[in-house]
Amino acid sequence: MERLTNRAKAVERKPMTFLESLYLWNIAKGMGITLKHFFKKKATISYPEQKREFSPVFRGLHVLNRDEEGRENCTACGLCAVACPAEAITMEAAERLPGEENLYREEKYAAKYEINMLRCIFCGLCEEACPKDAIYLSETFAPANYQRQTFIYGKPDLLIPHPKEEPELYAKAAGGRVVVKTGN
Amino acid sequence: MSELIHQNIKLPEGSIEKQTTTLNLGPTHPATHGVFQNILELDGERIVSADQTVGYIHRAFEKLAERRPLYQITPITDRLNYCSSPINNMGWHITCEKLLGVQTPKRVDYMRVIIMELARVADHLICNSIVGVDTGAYTGFLYVMQYRELIYEIYEEICGSRLTTNIGRIGGFERNFNGVVYEKLERFLKEYPKVLKEFENLFQRNRIFMERTQGTGAISAERALSYGFTGPNLRATGVDYDVRVHNPYSSYEDFDFEIPVGSTGDNYDRFLVRNQEMWQSLSIIQQAYQKVQAFKGADAEVYHADVPEYYLPAKKDVYTKMEALIWHFKIIMGEIEMPKGEVYQSVEGANGELGYYFISDGGRTPYRLHFRRPCFIYYQAYSELTQGAMLSDAVITMSSLNLIAGELDA
Numbered sequence: 386m387e388r389l390t391n392r393a394k395a396v397e398r399k400p401m402t403f404l405e406s407l408y409l410w411n412i413a414k415g416m417g418i419t420l421k422h423f424f425k426k427k428a429t430i431s432y433p434e435q436k437r438e439f440s441p442v443f444r445g446l447h448v449l450n451r452d453e454e455g456r457e458n459c460t461a462c463g464l465c466a467v468a469c470p471a472e473a474i475t476m477e478a479a480e481r482l483p484g485e486e487n488l489y490r491e492e493k494y495a496a497k498y499e500i501n502m503l504r505c506i507f508c509g510l511c512e513e514a515c516p517k518d519a520i521y522l523s524e525t526f527a528p529a530n531y532q533r534q535t536f537i538y539g540k541p542d543l544l545i546p547h548p549k550e551e552p553e554l555y556a557k558a559a560g561g562r563v564v565v566k567t568g569n
Numbered sequence: 570m571s572e573l574i575h576q577n578i579k580l581p582e583g584s585i586e587k588q589t590t591t592l593n594l595g596p597t598h599p600a601t602h603g604v605f606q607n608i609l610e611l612d613g614e615r616i617v618s619a620d621q622t623v624g625y626i627h628r629a630f631e632k633l634a635e636r637r638p639l640y641q642i643t644p645i646t647d648r649l650n651y652c653s654s655p656i657n658n659m660g661w662h663i664t665c666e667k668l669l670g671v672q673t674p675k676r677v678d679y680m681r682v683i684i685m686e687l688a689r690v691a692d693h694l695i696c697n698s699i700v701g702v703d704t705g706a707y708t709g710f711l712y713v714m715q716y717r718e719l720i721y722e723i724y725e726e727i728c729g730s731r732l733t734t735n736i737g738r739i740g741g742f743e744r745n746f747n748g749v750v751y752e753k754l755e756r757f758l759k760e761y762p763k764v765l766k767e768f769e770n771l772f773q774r775n776r777i778f779m780e781r782t783q784g785t786g787a788i789s790a791e792r793a794l795s796y797g798f799t800g801p802n803l804r805a806t807g808v809d810y811d812v813r814v815h816n817p818y819s820s821y822e823d824f825d826f827e828i829p830v831g832s833t834g835d836n837y838d839r840f841l842v843r844n845q846e847m848w849q850s851l852s853i854i855q856q857a858y859q860k861v862q863a864f865k866g867a868d869a870e871v872y873h874a875d876v877p878e879y880y881l882p883a884k885k886d887v888y889t890k891m892e893a894l895i896w897h898f899k900i901i902m903g904e905i906e907m908p909k910g911e912v913y914q915s916v917e918g919a920n921g922e923l924g925y926y927f928i929s930d931g932g933r934t935p936y937r938l939h940f941r942r943p944c945f946i947y948y949q950a951y952s953e954l955t956q957g958a959m960l961s962d963a964v965i966t967m968s969s970l971n972l973i974a975g976e977l978d979a
Contacts, residue, residue: 393809394827396841401779411776418771419708428715440722440749442729468901470641508644508735509728513743514901516887516894522729 441560444509445526447500447538448545448558450519452490455547458519461495468514473504491517498543502528502536524560589617592960596625600964602699603974607951607963614960619952623945627978634938638903639665639739642938647733649942650976653692653919654734655684655724660916663818664925665739666874668912669905673874676864677741678820680872682857683754684727684736685819685916686850690761691720692919693801693843693850696971700840701772703965704781709771716764719757726750740880741873746861758855765847773844779837786954786966787835797946800921802970805842806834812917819916823860824853836962836969879905903933918943920971944976 404410430437439445450458461478479496481489488494511520530536546554594600594607601607606622630649634642646657659681666673673681694717698710721731726749728736737743772778788798790806803810809828813821829845831838864871873880881900886893899905909931915924921943930936947970954970955963 389809390811390814390828392811392814392826392828393830394845396829396831396838396845398832398838398841401774401776405774405779406776408776415708415771415775418767422712440726440729442727442744443725444729464898464901468641470637470644506644506733507730508647508733509730510641510644510735513881516897518884518888 439524439560443524443526443560444507444512444522445524446502446522446528447505447511447543448521448523449498449540449543450521450545450559451548453548454487455549456486456488456490457494457544458490458517459495459498460491460493460517460519461498462516464514464516465511465520468510469505470508470510471504471506473501473506474511475499475501495540498540500538500543502538503533521559523558525558588612594960594963596622600703600967602968603972603977605948605967605972605974605977609955609960609963611960616955616958616960616963619955619963621948621951623948624978626974630979631938631940634935636934638933639905639907639935640900641903642935643737644733644735646940647735648975649940649979650692650918650920650923650944650973651732652695652973653688654732655688655736656692656916656918657923658734658736659685659819660914660918660923660925662737662739663916664912664914664927665879667914668908668910668927668929669739669876669879670908671740671874671876671879673741673819674871675820676861676868676871677873679823679857679860680742680746681737681819682821682824683854683861684724686854686857687720687723687757689919690847690850690854691717692971693847696920696968697772697840697843698768699968700782700836700965701778703968704778706772706775706778709768712771713764713768716757716761719753723750723753723757726753738873738880740876745870745872754854754858758851758858761851762848765844765851769844772840781962782836782840782965782969784833785836785958785962786839786969787833788950788954789834792950792953793834796950798921798950799943799946800918801839801842801846802834802921802943802947804828805831805838807832812915812922816915818914824856826853836965839969905933907931907933915941920944920973920976921946940979942976942979944970944972945979948972948977 452458461476463476466474466476476495477497478493481492481494507522509522512522545558548555590611592609592611594609596604596606604625606625608620610617630645633645643658643661646661647654649657694713698713701709724734724736725731727746728734728743788806790808793803793806794808799810807830809830811828814828826849829842829849831842877896879900882893882896887897907929909929911928913924913926915922922941923943924941926939926941927935928937951967951970954966958966
């Protein structure tokens with residue numbers, strides 16, 4: 386075959402030598418390599434007792450973020466639902482009533498917010514789309530359950546613990562990435 | 570007895586006296602690594618004919634893409650050849666950039682080259698070690714997996730995911746490479762040559778492996794070309810065609826590398842070509858890494874093109890500035906200025922020329938998008954490659970062609 390470029394380099398393909406045709410030699414050679422690995426450090430970890438460290442940007446299950454006073458950030462603008470290629474997010478907006486200022490950060494909030502985790506492909510586009518710091522992908526992953534219905538996560542499943550009432554749980558859920566909003 | 574049957578049931582001529590056995594290899598068979606169906610006609614252990622069925626995991630990607638804005642198509646391309654999804658993602662970004670007329674800075678190109686070559690190594694690693702597993706050698710597969718894991722950790726550090734990466738954006742990357750990426754990359758460049766050498770020692774000159782793979786699944790250069798083979802499978806037949814050289818994208822013209830070619834196009838040649846390509850990829854990564862490191866000062870912070878119309882503004886601007894917020898909404902809603910026209914862009918995917926044919930009518934989504942998927946083309950030749958071969962060789966041929974069900978069916 387004529388060469389198309391001057392960069393081609395034929396791979397080395399020699400016929401088998403006498404030594405290589407001996408099974409015993411092959412076994413010895415293979416065993417030698419395998420035995421060396423006996424004394425190497427173990428490459429595996431015992432999940433779930435041990436867990437490997439994730440990168441701070443790991444894309445796991447979602448959390449709905451709160452600000453430092455524990456008010457929900459989400460204003461139900463619907464941008465995450467628009468950005469979702471799997472069409473997994475649905476929401477219903479509601480207006481904040483007087484006296485609910487300690488619950489919701491802005492005048493509009495998501496009364497219902499659902500993510501169908503069976504549809505979700507964990508692409509992270511919802512987080513990228515959010516203009517209010519309200520949705521993050523956390524380090525939690527691999528949920529397990531018996532019923533499909535339980536994988537449709539509502540607000541109680543998604544909301545991050547209150548930063549003032551449960552600071553430890555909050556820190557755990559927030560991981561390395563969630564930004565806490567301060568001031569207005 | 571035979572007469573009785575012929576009296577009562579009308580069977581096709583000769584169906585009772587059939588000398589061959591029909592075997593369904595797949596769609597879910599442990600030897601097929603994916604959802605392929607092969608209806609084999611066997612004479613003893615020899616294959617008389619093979620009949621392929623495609624479409625078991627057809628997910629209508631091309632149709633799905635017709636109603637999604639460009640950035641939402643990236644997660645779809647992840648699921649083509651999922652062993653090397655970053656190459657698919659980058660190919661898609663480069664296609665969009667070609668249509669939109671976006672020029673990427675050199676640093677972005679070199680960063681892309683690093684990621685794409687890492688993906689190529691990961692893909693070839695899987696393919697070659699699976700060929701090993703199919704010939705009965707599990708050990709090599711286990712030893713190299715640690716290094717695929719390391720590659721996945723590098724992806725994870727950049728995009729947050731390991732397999733279905735959705736890495737990069739139109740115009741560049743979503744974030745700059747951090748210290749951990751460089752640290753892991755250096756570790757990879759330092760340790761991987763030894764591992765690859767060991768992998769070669771286990772297989773390349775092993776008698777059993779040589780005898781199982783040499784002369785099986787062979788195809789001539791002419792036949793391969795007429796089927797439309799590309800990538801390592803074509804190079805194994807002796808044709809030095811490589812998209813990175815013939816039609817450079819992402820500044821591949823700045824890199825110095827060789828194209829490994831085989832001579833007979835059999836399974837052994839494909840194995841050798843892939844192994845050599847991993848060495849070449851390592852050298853490309855080394856060169857690209859040096860080029861990325863050479864950027865100093867403000868240039869070293871560039872990780873995307875300066876195209877505010879297509880690339881999302883920084884989050885802190887979105888929270889504070891009205892202009893940025895407007896652009897943010899526009900881009901997410903898919904309301905970008907898309908020119909009319911059609912483009913074809915191909916990249917050297919891990920198992921061949923991965924092409925994107927993109928027709929735009931100026932709307933917010935592609936009018937038509939076609940993926941040129943190399944696996945689909947290889948699978949057409951599978952019947953010819955296995956005719957007259959032993960059943961166990963057909964399994965090796967399948968893994969050696971690097972058939973990935975996700976890419977085959979789209």
